[in-house]
Amino acid sequence: MSITKHNWTKDEIIAIYNKPMMDLLYEAATIHREKHDPNVVQVSTLLSIKTGGCPEDCGYCPQAARYNTGVEGNDLMSVSQVKAQALRAKSSGSSRVCMGAAWRNVKDGEEFDQVLEMVRTINKLDMEVCCTLGMITENQAQRLAEAGLYAYNHNLDTSEEYYKDVISTRGFEDRLQTIENVRKTNVTVCSGGIIGMGESIEDRAGMLVALSTLNPQPESVPINALVAVEGTPMEEEKPVEIWEMIRMVATTRIVMPDTQVRLSAGRTNMSREGQAMCFFAGANSIFAGDKLLTTPNPDVHEDMKMFEMLGLIPQKPFVKVSQPQTVEAADSQFAPLGEKPKWSRPGHSIERNLEASIKSKI
Numbered sequence: 001m002s003i004t005k006h007n008w009t010k011d012e013i014i015a016i017y018n019k020p021m022m023d024l025l026y027e028a029a030t031i032h033r034e035k036h037d038p039n040v041v042q043v044s045t046l047l048s049i050k051t052g053g054c055p056e057d058c059g060y061c062p063q064a065a066r067y068n069t070g071v072e073g074n075d076l077m078s079v080s081q082v083k084a085q086a087l088r089a090k091s092s093g094s095s096r097v098c099m100g101a102a103w104r105n106v107k108d109g110e111e112f113d114q115v116l117e118m119v120r121t122i123n124k125l126d127m128e129v130c131c132t133l134g135m136i137t138e139n140q141a142q143r144l145a146e147a148g149l150y151a152y153n154h155n156l157d158t159s160e161e162y163y164k165d166v167i168s169t170r171g172f173e174d175r176l177q178t179i180e181n182v183r184k185t186n187v188t189v190c191s192g193g194i195i196g197m198g199e200s201i202e203d204r205a206g207m208l209v210a211l212s213t214l215n216p217q218p219e220s221v222p223i224n225a226l227v228a229v230e231g232t233p234m235e236e237e238k239p240v241e242i243w244e245m246i247r248m249v250a251t252t253r254i255v256m257p258d259t260q261v262r263l264s265a266g267r268t269n270m271s272r273e274g275q276a277m278c279f280f281a282g283a284n285s286i287f288a289g290d291k292l293l294t295t296p297n298p299d300v301h302e303d304m305k306m307f308e309m310l311g312l313i314p315q316k317p318f319v320k321v322s323q324p325q326t327v328e329a330a331d332s333q334f335a336p337l338g339e340k341p342k343w344s345r346p347g348h349s350i351e352r353n354l355e356a357s358i359k360s361k362i
Contacts (some may be wrong), residue, residue: 023209056164057350101131103133191221211256
């Protein structure tokens with residue numbers, strides 16, 4: 001029986017990643033079957049509740065206000081709009097709704113109160129609720145937990161070393177602090193990253209070191225393949241080879257055996273056969289719907305055809321962790337504090353980010 005290890009080194013993870021493919025697949029699939037039902041895959045729906053206008057300079061992101069990517073921004077969705085989308089997702093087989101807002105960090109006020117009501121509403125539909133809202137304080141995490149939040153997503157994106165070549169408007173330590181704030185509640189942690197941004201295998205291993213040495217390890221880890229969007233600094237990056245994705249999924253499964261490994265962005269470029277290999281290697285979650293925030297995603301009906309062909313069953317909600325209780329706003333024990341935390345702004349320059357920003361103004 002595989003034992004969860006919290007002291008993985010970069011060299012150990014690189015050695016796993018570089019194993020002969022057949023050996024890597026066998027080891028990962030064996031661990032996957034020990035810890036999970038290999039024929040059950042969670043279907044989640046990612047919903048952009050506030051799109052565009054983000055002040056960050058993430059080199060991969062079409063929602064950054066400083067880049068010209070053609071993304072149409074919108075204000076925060078209403079609770080009724082979100083409920084309608086959640087019901088639609090549930091009827092299509094999703095057991096989790098992940099709500100994303102293009103914010104740097106959460107600010108107390110009417111908009112956050114509205115998000116809390118969205119969380120309450122979806123939890124009452126007996127669906128898992130996940131949010132990705134940027135950096136949050138401990139008090140804000142507690143308020144989300146009270147509302148019935150199941151998971152909070154805050155990706156590390158890449159290794160700490162390569163992070164400085166991707167983003168200059170926030171620090172890697174902010175990511176870790178937000179995860180630590182979430183860990184002080186009963187909300188589960190969802191944190192992963194993106195491959196295909198020009199990083200090395202060492203950087204991919206470094207990201208897995210950062211995630212796997214957390215104790216406890218994240219309950220779910222999304223593995224995204226970069227979707228190179230025109231207008232972003234990474235528009236010229238070559239698509240990730242399917243074998244790289246399979247290796248990354250398999251390595252993640254071996255390093256974090258209990259974690260739900262999420263096959264996330266980039267699936268439109270993957271064949272059914274490639275996705276099947278990822279499931280065999282340990283992926284047991286996908287995002288369904290025609291978009292992942294702003295980038296294309298396979299149609300949910302096509303996904304269901306793939307499930308039927310592979311004999312896969314959508315995971316029911318609250319299998320891993322029991323459903324949280326919802327506390328109504330009037331009964332909340334945590335009041336908004338109007339906090340103004342000083343999240344870091346490293347201030348260094350990334351040449352390709354600056355070039356994309358200047359290009360957008362021409």
